[in-house]
Amino acid sequence: MALKVLIVDDSQIMRDVMQKFLAGFDLEIAGTARDGEEAIKLFRDIHPDIVTLDITMPRIDGLAALKEMKKIRPEAQVMIVSAINDKSVVLKALDAGAALFINKPVSAEAVKTAITKLLSQRQP
Template sequence: MRLLIVDDSSIMRRIIEKHLNEYEIEIIGMAADGNEAVDLVKKKKPDVITLDITMPGMDGLACLDEIMKIHPKAKVMIITALADKLTGLRALDKGARGFLYKPVNAGDLAKAFDRLLKRNENK
């Protein structure tokens, strides 16, 4: 599985990278904003994308719209601090396959990726 990590926080990108090391995941890139993420999706067609919402420039929800246009098979997991239900529903409506609220620890990521991988196997 090839993963793209999108978050404007460098610390957060490295936390996700560290916690997902035990999975058979190849991290094919990291992006700090939506525009950078869209470029990487076009070039590298990742299988899975972790996507923050609050980012400078193109935010995560606008980025999700672009990703669904250019690479609709990508499985996007939103990882955001925005803990209201409406934002979660909007993201799922736009095509996100999973949703995690920050703060996110190793256990949260493991459960979320287990669910995502099981869904992959069933398809």
């Protein structure tokens, strides 16, 4: 059974790009969200295994959404995908439970490498 993925970004273009980049993996895109509030609701409903999460979004930002997601389902793997290149923000995300952090603009190769790493870290 394919792992479920939730893609969260306020940019429709980025959501589409991430879907395209993840298409080569045995993953089910179970949902997409445009902000942290929508992401938390979907997270509760679909129980994704993997989340790609932007940080800078309206209503609820990615760091707050990440913290809430980890309370709900700590085993979910969250990959931050953000244009923020501030070391303190990266550390905050990792401390809050993010598995990986990749910078925008993303390339197909960067996403492939990150997803391969996430999949190799999954518990059997």
